[in-house]
């Protein structure tokens with residue numbers, strides 16, 4: 001259990017494509033634990049491994065319904081559309097309007113390297129898209145409609161990830 005340093009926009013690691021996890025190791029399990037701790041400590045709803053400087057395809061999410069761990073996640077189905085404010089722990093104090101699918105189905109592996117599927121709507125669908133973008137070196141700021149604006153945690157986006 002440890003809190004890791006969150007890399008911020010401008011850090012090269014956030015622009016790189018992460019590598020698939022091939023085998024689960026104690027070291028990777030520890031990374032996942034640390035990612036969950038770091039996400040909860042920061043008040044975020046999601047965190048991707050590159051945000052703590054590790055280029056592995058691992059995402060953790062909790063939109064208030066319990067932790068979800070996704071290894072090598074892929075979006076397999078989307079539908080609808082939602083437009084709303086989005087924030088990111090790697091872009092502190094800012095938010096911006098992004099359009100995402102309203103429904104997203106994800107295929108991934110769990111920590112036992114078994115295939116799992118998750119479906120999400122609204123905030124969870126947004127978190128799936130946002131976090132998986134991180135694994136390909138993309139930040140939401142590339143997709144913002146209009147300008148980024150200042151946001152505090154209380155009055156800002158629904159959740160930072």
Ligand code: ZN
Nearest residue numbers: 088089090161
């Ligand atoms: Zn983010």
